[in-house]
Structure formats: C-alpha cells, structure tokens
Amino acid sequence: MTKHDVKNNDKTKPGLGRRAVLATGVTGALAIPFLARGAGNVLRIGVPTVLSGPIALLGTSSRNALLLEADRINAAGGLAGRKIELVFEDGKAQPQETARVARELVNTGGCELLIDATPSSGAFAVQEVVRDLGVLCIHTCSETSSLTADPKLRAPTAFRCARQGVHDSIAGGAYLAQFANAHKFNKWATCSPDYAYGRDTTAQFLDFFRHFKPDIELVTQAWPKLGQPDFTEVITKLIQARPQALFTLLYAGDLSAFINQGNVYALFKAMTVCTPNVDYPVLSAIKNIPDGIQSGTRYFEEFPPLPANKAWSEAYRKRFGQYPTNWAWQNAAAMMFLEAAAKKAGTSDGKTLVAVLSGLTIDCPFGTNGKITMREDHTIIDYAIGWGRTIAKPPYIADIKPADWGQIIELETAWKKQLGYI
Amino acid sequence: MNGFWRDSGVALAALVLLLGAPLAFSSPAFEDFIIRLSALALFATSLNLLVGGSGMISFGHGLFYGFGAYAFALLMQRTTLSLASAVLLTLFLAALVALLVGAVCIRLKTIYFAFVTLAIQMLFYSVIISWVSLTGGDQGLQGGIPRRVIAGIDINQQGHLYQFCAVLLVAGLFAMRHITASPFGMTLRMIRDNEARAAFLGIPLWRPKLAIFVLAGVFAALGGILASLFVSGAYPEFADWPFSGQAIFAVMLGGIDSFLGPLAGSAILLALNDIFTRLTEYHGLVQGVVILLFALGLRRGVLDFLRVLPGRGEVASR
Amino acid sequence: MDLGALVACFASPACVVTQASSGLIVGLLLFLVAAGLTLIFGVLKIVNFAHGTFYMLGAYIAYSVLQATNSYGLAVLAAAAAMAVFGVAFERFLIARVYGGNVLMQLLICYAVVLIFDDLVKLIWGADFHAMGMPEAFQRAPIFIAGGVVPPFYAGLIVLSLCLAALLGLGLGFTRMGKIITAAAQNPQMVAALGINTTALFALVFGLGGGLAGLAGALAAPVRSLSPGMGFSILIESFIITVIGGMGSIAGALLTAIGYGLLRGFGTIGFPLFTDELIYAAMILVLLLRPSGLFGREIV
Known part of the structure; x- marks a missing residue:
C-alpha cells in the first residue's frame, strides 16, 4: 500500500487493526449466553x-x-x-x-x-x-x-x-359432487393461490371430484398470486367465464378480501361459491357474508x-x-x-x-x-370434517353434513398406492 | 507482504480457537450460532466487497446466496456427487451466473445498478416460486440433504458440520481479505473514489468491476451452501428481497470501511435477533428501535465508529 | 398461455370494458402510492422503502375512523391528513438526519420504520386481519357499460384518482411551489443556489407523498384485507412502476401504473402464469436500455 493512497483518502484502508479484532471478539463473547437451562x-x-x-x-x-x-x-x-x-x-x-x-x-x-x-x-x-x-x-x-x-x-x-389436504379433498369432492348433481351444476371454475399448496390441492380436489362426478366441465381456472391484495381482475374474469359454481382455496385474509371484492361485482349472485375455508376469522372480519356459500367447517363450535x-x-x-x-x-x-x-x-x-x-x-x-x-x-383420523352452506346470521353455517370417514380412508389408501407411498 | 503474514496469523488463531471451543465447553447452541454466523458473515462480507470495496451498491446480492443454496441442495439430492465436488461445482455455477448478471449490470451507475440487481433478484425469486417441479416452489426443497460421508466428514453430524463451517468461514474471510489487500483491491478502491481519475490513468473500468462482482457472487454462494446445510434444504426466502436487506444491515451495522465490519455486524445482528425473539413477540418493534438508535446515533458501523473515536489519532493507518 | 381467449375478449366490448376497468382500478390505486415514491425520489434522491407503511397506516386509520364516526368521507380525509403529517415527521426527525450520508443508511432507517410500525399495528389493532366492508353509500348495483360491469365504488375511485392525478399535474406545473418541486426534481443544486428554503420543500414533498399513500390505503380499505405487513406487496408493485416510469416523473408513474393495471387485467385472461415474470423482465429491460425510465430524466 502506497503512502500516497493513505493520505489521499482515509477510507481506502479496510483495516484489520487490533481494535477491530478485539471488538469482534467482544461482540462474539456477548452473543454467547449459551448455557442450557435445567x-x-x-x-x-x-x-x-x-x-x-x-x-x-x-x-x-x-x-x-x-x-x-x-x-x-x-x-x-x-x-x-x-x-x-x-x-x-x-x-x-x-x-x-x-x-x-x-x-x-x-x-x-x-x-x-x-x-x-x-x-x-x-x-x-x-x-x-x-x-x-x-x-x-x-x-x-x-x-x-x-x-x-x-x-x-x-x-x-x-x-x-x-x-390433512388429502382428507379434505376427498370429503370436499364427495360433498360437492352430491351438491352438483342435486343442482345439475356441470360448469365449474377454480380460483386458488398460485403456489405449491394452491396448485397441488386444487389438482387433488379435482381428481376426487371427477371420481365422484366424471361429467364436469372446467370452464376456467384463475391463479391469483401469493399475497396479491387485489383480486379484481380475477373476479371479472371468473364472472365472464359464466361457470355455475366456483371452487376456491383462498383462505383467511385473502378469502375475506375475495368475498368483499366479489360482493362489489355481485359474484355470489352469478355463481355458487364453494370453499373448504370459511371459518370464524373470516366470518368475523366480513360484515355481510353472502348466503349460500358451500363451505367446509375448519373449526365450528356447532360441529x-x-x-x-x-x-x-x-x-x-x-x-x-x-x-x-x-x-x-x-x-x-x-x-x-x-x-x-x-x-x-x-x-x-x-x-x-x-x-x-x-x-x-x-x-x-x-x-x-x-x-x-x-x-x-x-397422522390423525376421524376428526370433524363437515360441509354446509353459509347463512347471513348466527350460527352462519347451516345444514352441515359430516364426511364419511370409511370412504375417506379407502380413497386415501388408493391415493397413497398410486404415489408409491405404500 | 507483512500484512499477508499477519492476516494468516490472525486467521490461524481464529481457526484454532473455533475448532478448540467445543473441546473446552460443549454447547450445541453455540455451534448452531457459529454455523449460522458463518453463512451470514460470508454473505455480508462478500456484499461488502462490492459496497465498501468498490462502491457498487447491490440490492440484489441475495440472488447468489439463494442460488448457492438451491444449486448445492439440488446437486446433493439429484446426483451422486461427493460433498466437495458439489461445493466446487456450485461455486463454479455461481461464478457463471454472476458473470452473466454482472456483464449486464455493471455498466449502470449508482442507484440504477442497485435497482437492476434488485430487479434481477426478484425475477430469480419468482422463477424459484414458479418452477415447482425443480425447486418445490414456495414450500422449498424438502426431504433433507442426503447423508453422504466423505473422507470422514459426515455433515449431518452437528459437530462435523460445525467444523466444516468454521473452516470455510475462516478460509473464505481470509481469501476475501487477500483480495481487498491486493493491488486489484486497491484498483477497485481507486475506481470507487474517483472513476474519472481511474479512467484517466488508463484503468479499464469494467474489467475489475466485473471481476469483483463475480468473486462477490461466488462467496455469497458459499454462504448459501452453508445455510442450506444448516436447514438441510433450500427455501425461496434465501433469494428474497428482505434477505438481501439482512446482509445490507449487517454490513452497515458492522462498518463498511472495516474488513471485519460485516462479520461483527452479522454476529451482532444474529445475537440481537435471537435474544429479542426469545424475549418478546414484538421483536420487530425492539429491533427497529435499536436500528434507529444505531443509525441516528453512530451514523456508521460499529467497527468504523471504534476506529475513528476522537483522541485515537490516525488509528486506521497501518 | 391462452391467446385465443385474449382475442375473444378483445372482440367483445363487455369483456374489454370489464377487464379494462378492473385493470384501471388496480393501476390507479398503485399510482397514488407510486406518485409519492417518485416525487420523493425526484426531489430528495431517496428511495422511500417505508412508503408501504404509509399505505398500511392510512388503511388502518380509515378503518378506525369509519368505526368511530360512521362516515367514510371523514375516514378518507383523516387517513390522508394523518399520513401527510406522518410523512413530514418522518422526514424531519429521521430522514433529515442522514442527508448526504450513505444511501444504505437511508435504507436502514426505512427498514427500521417498517419493522416498528408493522408491530405497532399488531399491538393496536391485533394480529388478525380486518375488513372494513363497503360503505353504505356505495352498496349499489353495478353499472353496465356496453355490457361490461363497473361497480359504482370503483367508478368513483377511478374518477377520483384521475382527478387527483390531474390536480397533481396542474399543481406541479402551474403553482409556484409546484414549479419549485419540479425544478428541484431536475436540479436540486440549482434550487438551493437560488436561495429557496429546501428544508420546507423536502418536508412538503414527504407530506404530499405520505398523504397520497395514506389516501390510497383508505380508498383500498373497503375491499382489501387489513393485516400487519400489508404494505409490503404494495411497496414492491409501486416501486416497479416508479422505476419503469422513471424515478421522478409523475406522468411516467401515471402512464406506467395504468399500463401495469391493464397488463394485469388482460394478462389474467391471456397469459395468467407469466404476468409477474413479464413485469420483472420489463423492469430489467427498461433499466438496461433507459436507466432513467421511460419518462424520467437521468440523474447525475
């Protein structure tokens, strides 16, 4: 290092002075309250x-x-x-x-x-x-x-x-197939978050849904981004595709925003929305929960x-x-x-x-x-899985039908074999 | 040459101390701390090769950290390469990526360089999220990094991983120290301080800039490798914006004008994080206040602050 | 990729109106945030990474004021005013102390402010998400234009945002203060040399930026979820818009924000999977080919 440089700019020397070493040592020592508690x-x-x-x-x-x-x-x-x-x-x-x-x-x-x-x-x-x-x-x-x-x-x-995702997919597929048959709903759309969970679980749900009701037609699929605050363009796209029913895996704050923004476009009058995810946090955040959303019970005190x-x-x-x-x-x-x-x-x-x-x-x-x-x-089984429809006043979800655990386990086993897990 | 031998001595002493520590007192938490520190300190010091050493402020350095973690974890999971070959191949690939990114970015000045590096990192991050079949998307690479014992090193054993990280930390820092102290490092500092003068002296600006960008990328990738070993996987957070922010914070906290600043900053940052997280769920609040106090009070990194304490004269010269 | 669907959409006026209006609403709200970001950068050469926090606080304040007074108009005004004051305080007490220092020091202060206020919001309003709900005045049936759907609330937002954009443009172009700000954005030294009080100017710019971001938060609150950290994604999006439009250019921010909104609106029909990557790639290309952005002037 030339003297010239030192004088010209006092920033030029990344010094490894004694003080620096010392300071590093001291900070290191401070960071070591690593004694195990009894x-x-x-x-x-x-x-x-x-x-x-x-x-x-x-x-x-x-x-x-x-x-x-x-x-x-x-x-x-x-x-x-x-x-x-x-x-x-x-x-x-x-x-x-x-x-x-x-x-x-x-x-x-x-x-x-x-x-x-x-x-x-x-x-x-x-x-x-x-x-x-x-x-x-x-x-x-x-x-x-x-x-x-x-x-x-x-x-x-x-x-x-x-x-577990696979349990919910089977239970949801079975319930919604019955629901679709009762209302003659064949045209479906999906709207799920665009990441591994959203994509895998949607695909899995559709597999089981088709297992119970092979003649559904998928008119459109929307994939809003992770953490997207605004679903407006997704909502208008869904409305224009004119499905009879929509399956969505949005949850928590995203589901709440989707419902509020969907209300603005009267989405819930245009199609029946089905989701496993209407739960108390969503219910308490939304002032006007639309009637007739088909929903699973994640936790529900009546079920x-x-x-x-x-x-x-x-x-x-x-x-x-x-x-x-x-x-x-x-x-x-x-x-x-x-x-x-x-x-x-x-x-x-x-x-x-x-x-x-x-x-x-x-x-x-x-x-x-x-x-x-x-x-x-x-992993646990026989926990409560039910599906019902939302109503505007307490208890907010009515006509809950429990899932059939015999059917869930039978299809789960087949699914595991198919993936080579067992 | 004097400096070289002294640095070697310091490095050797540090290494002996680190490797000897577990013999004196056995604390898995201490070992965890050093493993995490080694990853962050390599990452932060490599960033400072750009920020402090060359005046190139990169907002997107996390790209290489994330790349190192993913490339290494994928090589270990999908090939039968040995640990050492996987590390070397990862570093080589990181150098190629850095060469590509650097070639595109380095001609941009100051804040625009920062923006374009950030933009490229964001693109990389969104590719990790989208390319689920390769990367596992937002859930990260699962299933752990396979257990392969090579030359007696079993990285899945806490003690061995600790030694592995300690050695790489010291070796990495030593190498970077050597780079900054070399004539090449001085050229970079000259460019940093006065580009026009450097150009006038006939120094082609892009070559040393690109070279240091590639080197910084390689050392960041080394940090990423250690991080992926610690969590036995790789996660998109490694390549995300806030993580680049962590390194920037470590650099600023420790001091951009001291070689060991980023190391000290990393240690303080990790220690603060660990302590606050343990004490309160409002750790963000506490951490934010500490950063503010530090930024408004010291206005420079801790080591830089110590070096220019009044009454100490020209402490920095040597 | 579904270009067939995109062509079909362009052939149908209903689809064009619906997607364009939904794109506009996304874009214009972002413009309000981006406008402040770009102004602050233009005049002070500071990237205000705490700008998302202004937006978040605006939304939460509007939420609380609406609950207390049941007046949405009051809620919006209160949020904008509070954030304008907050912006000034932020500049005076924090940012002003590190002028002339390292860019990274400013970044650090912004980072600290983000951390602090994300936690304060959690402390005051709780960790769970909130929804404001649609104000009663806007709970009306959608308007139909050429068969396309436009909700009245969104129509109102679009008009309001465009008015604000015009007002901002006029204010910057034709008032004394506005001309000073514009001049400062292009040449700060010159403005200082002319003996203009830059202290007041800088505070004013931060106040304006903060007020706009708070306003955007309040306007978005009826339809978006409120949660700690909600400012982060808005910050990223508006940052991209400012960079592409040109840091310092209001017109650039407006046009880019609208373009971004329309890209989202029609992208979701034609190429839903690549919109993110496309936008990042656009940002990189712009930076490489025209670092100062599509409508900006290069800083020295």
Whole structure:
C-alpha cells in the first residue's frame, strides 16, 4: 500500500487493526449466553410458531389453545405429575428461522417435547431438526399430506395432529359432487393461490371430484398470486367465464378480501361459491357474508354437535375474547393426545410417549364421534370434517353434513398406492 | 507482504480457537450460532466487497446466496456427487451466473445498478416460486440433504458440520481479505473514489468491476451452501428481497470501511435477533428501535465508529 | 398461455370494458402510492422503502375512523391528513438526519420504520386481519357499460384518482411551489443556489407523498384485507412502476401504473402464469436500455 493512497483518502484502508479484532471478539463473547437451562420437575414443551407478519393469527390462536389446555392439565396434576411449561418462539414464517428456533428450544431451552405450530414450509424445516435430534414432536398446523404420507419425508418421532389436504379433498369432492348433481351444476371454475399448496390441492380436489362426478366441465381456472391484495381482475374474469359454481382455496385474509371484492361485482349472485375455508376469522372480519356459500367447517363450535365441543369453544371465547380457529382445535387436540399418552404410559418421557401415541385413540371434542385416532402412520383420523352452506346470521353455517370417514380412508389408501407411498 | 503474514496469523488463531471451543465447553447452541454466523458473515462480507470495496451498491446480492443454496441442495439430492465436488461445482455455477448478471449490470451507475440487481433478484425469486417441479416452489426443497460421508466428514453430524463451517468461514474471510489487500483491491478502491481519475490513468473500468462482482457472487454462494446445510434444504426466502436487506444491515451495522465490519455486524445482528425473539413477540418493534438508535446515533458501523473515536489519532493507518 | 381467449375478449366490448376497468382500478390505486415514491425520489434522491407503511397506516386509520364516526368521507380525509403529517415527521426527525450520508443508511432507517410500525399495528389493532366492508353509500348495483360491469365504488375511485392525478399535474406545473418541486426534481443544486428554503420543500414533498399513500390505503380499505405487513406487496408493485416510469416523473408513474393495471387485467385472461415474470423482465429491460425510465430524466 502506497503512502500516497493513505493520505489521499482515509477510507481506502479496510483495516484489520487490533481494535477491530478485539471488538469482534467482544461482540462474539456477548452473543454467547449459551448455557442450557435445567428442567427439574417442570416439563418444558417448546412451541416454534408464527407470531409476526400477515399470518400471526395462526400463532396467537395456537398459543391461546395450548395455554388453555396446559392450564387445565396442570390444574389436574400435570403430565405424569410434572407441570407443563410452554415456551413459545417466533419463527417469523421463515423456514431457516423456524429451524433455528426449534433447535434452540431443545438444545438450550430445556424443552423435552416440541409442538410445532408452524405452516407447512416451517413444518418441513422442523421435520429435519426432529430427525436430527430425535425429539418427540407434534406438528399442529401443516396440512400438507406428504409430511406424514411420504415415507421419505416421515421422521420416526414426529406426529401430525392436524387436518390433512388429502382428507379434505376427498370429503370436499364427495360433498360437492352430491351438491352438483342435486343442482345439475356441470360448469365449474377454480380460483386458488398460485403456489405449491394452491396448485397441488386444487389438482387433488379435482381428481376426487371427477371420481365422484366424471361429467364436469372446467370452464376456467384463475391463479391469483401469493399475497396479491387485489383480486379484481380475477373476479371479472371468473364472472365472464359464466361457470355455475366456483371452487376456491383462498383462505383467511385473502378469502375475506375475495368475498368483499366479489360482493362489489355481485359474484355470489352469478355463481355458487364453494370453499373448504370459511371459518370464524373470516366470518368475523366480513360484515355481510353472502348466503349460500358451500363451505367446509375448519373449526365450528356447532360441529361436531357435541356439548364438549361447544363448552370448549365457550371457555376459549371467555378467556380470549374471540372465536377459536382451526389451528386452535388442532393444538388443543395435540395437548389432549399428550395428556392421554402420559396417563397411559405413566411417564412424560418422550421416547416412551412416541410408542404409546402411535395408534392411540382418545376422547376428544373435535372428533366426528367424540373420538380421534392417531393412526400408525403418525397422522390423525376421524376428526370433524363437515360441509354446509353459509347463512347471513348466527350460527352462519347451516345444514352441515359430516364426511364419511370409511370412504375417506379407502380413497386415501388408493391415493397413497398410486404415489408409491405404500 | 507483512500484512499477508499477519492476516494468516490472525486467521490461524481464529481457526484454532473455533475448532478448540467445543473441546473446552460443549454447547450445541453455540455451534448452531457459529454455523449460522458463518453463512451470514460470508454473505455480508462478500456484499461488502462490492459496497465498501468498490462502491457498487447491490440490492440484489441475495440472488447468489439463494442460488448457492438451491444449486448445492439440488446437486446433493439429484446426483451422486461427493460433498466437495458439489461445493466446487456450485461455486463454479455461481461464478457463471454472476458473470452473466454482472456483464449486464455493471455498466449502470449508482442507484440504477442497485435497482437492476434488485430487479434481477426478484425475477430469480419468482422463477424459484414458479418452477415447482425443480425447486418445490414456495414450500422449498424438502426431504433433507442426503447423508453422504466423505473422507470422514459426515455433515449431518452437528459437530462435523460445525467444523466444516468454521473452516470455510475462516478460509473464505481470509481469501476475501487477500483480495481487498491486493493491488486489484486497491484498483477497485481507486475506481470507487474517483472513476474519472481511474479512467484517466488508463484503468479499464469494467474489467475489475466485473471481476469483483463475480468473486462477490461466488462467496455469497458459499454462504448459501452453508445455510442450506444448516436447514438441510433450500427455501425461496434465501433469494428474497428482505434477505438481501439482512446482509445490507449487517454490513452497515458492522462498518463498511472495516474488513471485519460485516462479520461483527452479522454476529451482532444474529445475537440481537435471537435474544429479542426469545424475549418478546414484538421483536420487530425492539429491533427497529435499536436500528434507529444505531443509525441516528453512530451514523456508521460499529467497527468504523471504534476506529475513528476522537483522541485515537490516525488509528486506521497501518 | 391462452391467446385465443385474449382475442375473444378483445372482440367483445363487455369483456374489454370489464377487464379494462378492473385493470384501471388496480393501476390507479398503485399510482397514488407510486406518485409519492417518485416525487420523493425526484426531489430528495431517496428511495422511500417505508412508503408501504404509509399505505398500511392510512388503511388502518380509515378503518378506525369509519368505526368511530360512521362516515367514510371523514375516514378518507383523516387517513390522508394523518399520513401527510406522518410523512413530514418522518422526514424531519429521521430522514433529515442522514442527508448526504450513505444511501444504505437511508435504507436502514426505512427498514427500521417498517419493522416498528408493522408491530405497532399488531399491538393496536391485533394480529388478525380486518375488513372494513363497503360503505353504505356505495352498496349499489353495478353499472353496465356496453355490457361490461363497473361497480359504482370503483367508478368513483377511478374518477377520483384521475382527478387527483390531474390536480397533481396542474399543481406541479402551474403553482409556484409546484414549479419549485419540479425544478428541484431536475436540479436540486440549482434550487438551493437560488436561495429557496429546501428544508420546507423536502418536508412538503414527504407530506404530499405520505398523504397520497395514506389516501390510497383508505380508498383500498373497503375491499382489501387489513393485516400487519400489508404494505409490503404494495411497496414492491409501486416501486416497479416508479422505476419503469422513471424515478421522478409523475406522468411516467401515471402512464406506467395504468399500463401495469391493464397488463394485469388482460394478462389474467391471456397469459395468467407469466404476468409477474413479464413485469420483472420489463423492469430489467427498461433499466438496461433507459436507466432513467421511460419518462424520467437521468440523474447525475
């Protein structure tokens, strides 16, 4: 380096001075409060979730349900005598952050179990962590079937306590085929978000729909972009295609915006809209829910029509001032599974619980017949799936027909064989 | 030459310290931290080759980070290449992409260079999202990176991955340090400070600019490889706009005029993030306030600030 | 690709009217956001990456004011006014402190503001999404033009936005302040040399930009979902529009925004899968061939 340069511009030297090295060392040292926290008679359960950004509701309602159940279980003596302490951490809906958080919860947070309340991209990242660490984990928000169906992706200590895309597609296909036959609706359109979930699940739904009703005609398919705030041009395109019915997989804020914008164009008078996704957050955000949307019940306090279900929803509403979400029941059910498994095993040890959970059937307010089973392939069945139509006043969804689980499992098995999963 | 030996000494000491640390105290969280730091620090330092070293402000550097992660993960999943060959091939491919992107971009000046790099990154991101059959779309590459043990290194073992990342971090930083301290680095700084003068001295401007753009792309891709190893997959977020922002933040936080600035910035950024995320769900609020305090208070990176503290004289000279 | 459908659409007046009007509504709302972005860049040479936050806050403020007063007009005015004040404060207290510094420092401040207000919105209005609902005055049957559907609310928005665009154009072209702003956008040193108070000028420009973005948020609120972070996608879209139109050019922003809206409107029929890629590619091409944008002047 020439002297000339040094004088001319004092910015020219990217110095590696002693002070710089020292400062880096100090900041490094500050960043190392990496001492593992102890456990004792408290059972820590780590919950990687999403608490910020557009889908923060997923995390907050999951957290509500988990707190509700943990308090109930603790009041009754805890899990095999150990008090539950829940540790929530925000993975920010980013897979790498979620993976980091999950590892940290186990490695330094002293968590012996994980409840993974993250959407699919996070769940797949957590799955790799779980495979690595061998810790018991229950996924409570990922509906992507392959998470447990694909043997390549499955992890031996991971379970899913959540509804599953393939189940919903079969149930929806069967219900809507009946509905279409009753109304002689043959011209259909679809409108789903343009990303892997939207495309895969729409294709899967159409497969099962055609299985039940081979003579449908697909007049148009619209694919609004991920996070698109405005669906106007999609709505006008749909109206001009003149289908008799529309199937859409938009959900949450997107579905709410779609309904509001559709109302502006009187879309709901032009065609019957069918979606699995009208739930309480959508209902409470929209002032005028149109009559006659055919919808699935993601969580609905009137379905299954069990006193326990209604009572649970009321307890939730009383404590948190809002209706439970689909994510809420899935997390509550996960805690109920842990509770039942610990009771049966007489311990809260993760390894033992893994063996007990597999194939376990529990009493649960969210089961079609008051029971839910954790099948041997580590995913739940017999949970409530129903379809009905919306009405403008409470309870907002009427004439709910429960899905036929025998049929679901039969077609699910065929689907798995077709993909080479079994 | 003096500087070279001193840098070598520092690098060697750092390496010994990092590799020895797990022997002294075993903490998986510390190892995780260093693994993540190695990815972000390589990414941020490579960005600073452009920003600080050459005055080329790129808003789209995440393209190469994301490319490195995807290319490497795909090579490991779809071919039977060994770990080392997959890494080398990924870096080579990243160099080609950077050459292509650089050839198109470098003739643009200042803010327009920033915009066009950002636009290309956005295009790349939307291709990742759309090309589901190859990339898995928005759900990312799933199924993990296959377990292949090569020469005793099993990257799926936490300890081995830690060592792997520590070595690559130190080696990568050392290489970049060597680049900035070389006559080539000085030429770039001269172009940065006064393009007209450099042109007058007969330095062809585009060649060194393109060269440093390609090098920066390669080191960013190396960071991406380490990131994909940590999460055992690749996700579109790696190639997204906010992630480029993270690196920019790390560079600014640590200091653009100090070689180790981006490393320090990355460490502080990760530590702040980890602590705030653990303490509160309103971590964005806290982090935003800290950034504001820092930006309005120090007005320069931490290391740059330390170097120009009043009363310390010409600390920067050596 | 479905070019047959596109040709069929162009052959039908109903389809042209419907898709064009839906494209216009998308484009014009974006113009309101982009106008501020482009003005701020033109005059201050700052890319205001916090501009989406103005839009978000405008929507939330309108939502709350409507709930409190039941007047949509008041809600829109309140949102625009509040964001104008916010814009001035943002410039005075934050951005003004790093003038002349590194571009990245400005970027950092914008980033911090985005983080802070996304969380504040969550703190005040909650993590769940909200919908304002259509104000009663606009709950009417759609208008039919040549067989095409145009909802009255959207017709109103289109007229209002075009009026604002005209007003902005006239204001910049024919008032003293407007001429100063235009001059400053083209040559800031010259304006300062003429002894004009640039401090007030800069604050004014940020106030104007903030007010327009807040207004856009309030106008979009009846039909879009409100959630923390909702400003991000708007920021990206309006950023693309400003770059293509030319940073600093209001006319460029208007024409590009309309073009973008129409591309979306007809793209969804003809080539729904490639609209995003097409727009990014257009942005890259424009930057390479004419870095200052289709209607902008190159800065030195």
